[in-house]
Amino acid sequence: VVPYASMILLSSPEERAEMALRLMEEGWKAIKIRIHHATMAEDIRTVEMARDAVGDGMTITVDANQAESNGTWQPGIQWDYRRAADTALVMQDLGVYWLEEPLRGFEFDQLAQLNASVRMPIAGGEGLPGLHDFFRACQQNVYDILQPEVLVLHGLTAMRKVGTLAEFHGKQIVPHNGGGNLGVIAHLHLVASWRHAPFLEILHDPPIGDYMQGFSIMKNPPIVDSDGLISVPQGPGLGVEIDHDLIKT
Template identity: 60%
Template sequence: MNESCMICRLWANQQENQLSGNIKVTDVKIVNLRKIKHVGNIEPAWSPGREMSFDIGGGAFTEVHTDAGITGIGPAMHPMFIDDVKEYLVGRSAFAVEDHAAALNYYVPALHYQGIAGVDMALWDIIGKAAGLPLYKLWGGEKEKIIPYASMVALSTPEERAEQARSLQSDGFQAMKLRLHHESINDDIRTVEEVRSAVGDDFTIMVDANQAQSSANWQPGVQWDFKRAYETAVELQDLGVFWLEEPLKRHNFEGLAELNAKVEMRIAGGENNPGMHEFVQMCEQDVYSLLQPESMVMNGMTNLRKIGVLAELYGKELVPHHGGGNIGVIAHQHLVASWRHAPFMELLHDPPIGHYKNKFSIFANAPEVDSEGFMPLPTGPGIGLEIDPDLIIKD
């Protein structure tokens, strides 16, 4: 057999394996990215006294390689997990995501935002590329654009937030989320009043109390009790606020359910809850009317998709948490586009320092929010985006 025929035969075998799903994982890597510029720091409302850094470029991402020449990408995991992941995953089918999610949940310790979520996303990226479909179509969706809401980072002042709201509205945004846990209820309510006055009734306002950051009984900043949560919720619903997020401690299901039953507005939460069993309890006890699972906490999209089914069965809306700012956000975008009961997508966007484009700077073909406040879905197969090759640090 001559060389050209051998190449044709190898190509044909590769296509046959790809179509049949017989694609094996050959390697898993963490790829580092070059930082172009440090933009600045913001003190996040949920962690007073500390700073959140915003850069252009930098960081890392996960790659999963296969014998079909298809490579999937996902958010970076901590380097200490790479050996365990490779020991389990190499040589196995890239399509067996359910098996891999279950096994890796067991073999690899959970670490929020640095765990195995990136591996799970990379496997879905491979499946989408093998099928020649963007993930939202693979998952049965047809929305070609979704509505992101601008999620603030800082607590800020009523006046500054009103000005920010005007600016966002002029840029096309349809919705924003305010962080509200000032020292007094009056300052919280005045912030919403100022913002509502600035943007009118056709702009959606969400509010985040950030009371569920800790799994224990203490966290920095102002801590709410039931009385403050209830009184705040009553005021907010009169101002047309779309939801009040995490107004009580993470596992205070009884208090949250009571609050949810007493007010008409949506009570939302779940971003810090890692277990699927917790979401079952939330639904059974009617803890939240809108669920906010986070793929970077729940170890990936395989688990997150199940929360979508659970929410639909219980007649609840859901809007995933922000997904870490880059690849995870795009993965969430695909899910939101495939769900009929997901009205928005969270997009961390507190310009100028916390502009969403800073996190998206690692992409060669990043999507942008348009003048009408929509973000188009990537049209390429899988996750649909590529990492900027100029940023990749070569081995």
């Protein structure tokens, strides 16, 4: 499975360019960068510098982080439709793979309008709590890429149903991060089983958010190798063994 390194913090263009280059040199094939600075110009510069740093050697995706009802939980501003549409047009010209959560999560009409106006896929759905919400999103063509979250949908059964919905409607599916540890492992199994799932999200923004920190509760965690791939654990259940002694301490 191909994982992508999901940045946790909103950061400067220079820092993100440096991080993208370092991750590419380590073997990572894709990165997701947060873009909700105070100005669109800084968002654009962040992606431009990352693209200049890695060339065509890495897939770049971007996250506006606007799904919450009160906007982003990090520094930055809440987008309106014009900010989302203008940004989307620039991002697609920069070869960005998708724009994630450019508007509030339940603004389906505006999201569908935006999705219809650009070639680049619009992604989202991390906060949608039920199968009926994803059905509506598919019916209205809100997203080209669905991003369900196992911790929000409360289990693998609902996740698999969303995967079926996505396939039926001709959409890709890339699960939202999964909380950083066992949820990611659950997503790893699902992504490996779906033909229409191009990536696995892994929160990885060292030094403040190395993915191995979340995986430290496991005795046999899967590791992103030098080819930028991560293997599905082969043990019983989710395939990993919990380090109960570590948890007790």
